[in-house]
Structures are given as structure tokens and as C-alpha cells.
Amino acid sequence: MTTSRPPLSYDVFVAPSKPFTAPPPRIGDPQAWDPVTSTLIFGARDAVLVDALTTIREATALADWVELHERQLTTIYITHGHPDHFLGLPVMLDRFPHARAVATAGTVEQMGQQTTPEALNHGERASYPGQIVDTIALAEPLDAGHFELEGRPLEVIETGHTDGVDTTSLHVPDLDLIVSGDVVYNHCHMYVGATTAESRGEWIAALDQLAALNPAAVVTGHKDPTQGNPPTVLAESRDYIEYYGQLREQALPHQELFDAMVSRYPDWVSRQQFLLLGITGSASDPPGHPLIPPDR
DSSP states (O other): OOOOOOOOEEEEEEEOOEEOOOOOOSSBSSSEEOOEEEEEEEOSSEEEEEOOOSSHHHHHHHHHHHHHTOOEEEEEEOOSSOGGGTTTHHHHHHHOTTOEEEEOHHHHHHHHHHTSHHHHHHTHHHHSTTOSOSSOOOOEEOSSSEEEETTEEEEEEEEESSSSSSEEEEEEGGGTEEEEEEEEEESBOOOOTTOOHHHHHHHHHHHHHHHTTOOSEEEEEEEOTTOOOOTTHHHHHHHHHHHHHHHHHTTOOHHHHHHHHHHHSTTOBOOBHHHHTOOOTTOOOOTTOOOOOOOO
16 A cells, blocks of 8 residues: 655745845945845755745844744755845855755855855945844755755756856745746846856757756745746746847947846846946946956
8 A cells, every 4th residue: 555745845045135235326226135045945845945035134033934834944955156136145054054055066155155255344234234133044055966855856967157157956846836936037127237148058068958857946046025836937037138148249338238237128127237237326437348357
């Protein structure tokens, strides 16, 4: 006699856009970080959390939300090495001491590079005074391309260079779900300001890789909080990158490039110059020569 296992479920926490300390922008909305997601995948007893947010305040709210699901948090998976997706780890691990934080070896390396004292003091600690943990926690490198939740596989998809390097997504076959990290965005302007023609091609290839799985739902790393999790975001993100590439080939001045993207995507949130142009409020704007910074 066989018994069926209870199905898996998932839930999404969206930390809203938050202002950060920076010079006033010359283009676009007041400086603020785009909404960031964490996803809880859970069964009858256990749960896996994907990404851990940025600030102490966000991570504390996330931990409270996870506790409401009344599951044992066994694993925290980090999709990529951008600090806005993992600086909240110490808060989560303090609340859930039996959970194991894991990521691919490439992501762990990026986490280390992004959290040197110099990087943090000039980055997140300056942007969010008093809201970044004193002691940083890094994930452990996974030794396989998957891990399990109550006996069901959660598959790591290595997506390479998308909005950063060594990025990944997580595929949950039982749910036909992809938790994409920053490979895909959902009605939120994308971090394309630091891209090149070559990296945009790699990003599009990663989107095609995810689309080939024909998911029923896609949870993106950044999204408009009013939106659901439809698979159409894969094609929308692809279109966004392609259109941005066409504009970049025209060597438009910053304002014209920014205006063209906002005109095509008027309802998308986070009309930020650092996302679309890769500039801060103090950057100069030589016509036809967008400033391309390192990956955020």
C-alpha cells in the first residue's frame, strides 16, 4: 500500500522599495532600492527560504513572516551574490539556528567579494546607516546541483552572467515553479545600466534557458508588489533587455535613453537612474557615453 505525500506550496514576501542615502538623482525617481523578494517553499513539516533580504528591519519582518507558516526552516538558499539578497542572513540564522545557508560555489565567492569592509562601508552601510548587521554571514557551498525538501528535489540552475555574475535560479519541479533571483524581473525596471552587448546576450540566453522549462509560475528577485508570479515575465524581461540594447546601439544621451525606456514601460516600478543608466546623482553625463559601473 502506498501513501501520497502532501503537496508542496510556496509563498512570497516582498520587501517594499526603500530610500537610501545618496546624492539626489538628476534623472528619474528619488533614490530608492527596488522591491526585493524572498520565497518560502514548504511541505507538511519543513520549509526552504530563497534569499534573505538586506536590512535588519527587513530581515526581522521576514523572520516573523516565516514563523507564521509554522514549519521548520531547514535551508536558506541564496540565488546570487548581490548584498540585497543575503545581508539579512545573520538575522535569519539567529531566529532559525537549525537552518543551513547554502549557495553555489560561485555565489559564495561573490558574497565574499561584496562584503569586504571597504565594499560594505562605501556601499550598504553608507546607504542604510545603522540597518546593516555588524557581523556578516556567508552561505556554505553546495556540493551538488540540487537539494531536497521533504524528499522532493529543488534543482539549482546556473544562469551565468545576468544582472551580475555567477547567478542562479531555483527550479521546483513539483510546483512547476522557478524562483529566478535577478535573472528575471516583474514589472520593475531592470539593472541594465552596467550591461554590455555581450552580457546582454548572455542574459537573454539565461532567460531562454528558464523558458525552456515551461514553468507555471516565476517568482522574480525584484517585482512590483501588486503583481502575481506569471511565467509571462520571462518574455517581458527578454523584450526589455532587447529594447534597451537597441537604444544603447544608438548612443543616446542619458535623458533620452531613460525617457525611451520609461515611455515603453510606463507602469513599471523603480524608475531609477542607477538601474537604467548605472549612474549616481553625482555622475556626469557626456552625450552618447553612458557611464558603466561595476556590477552592483
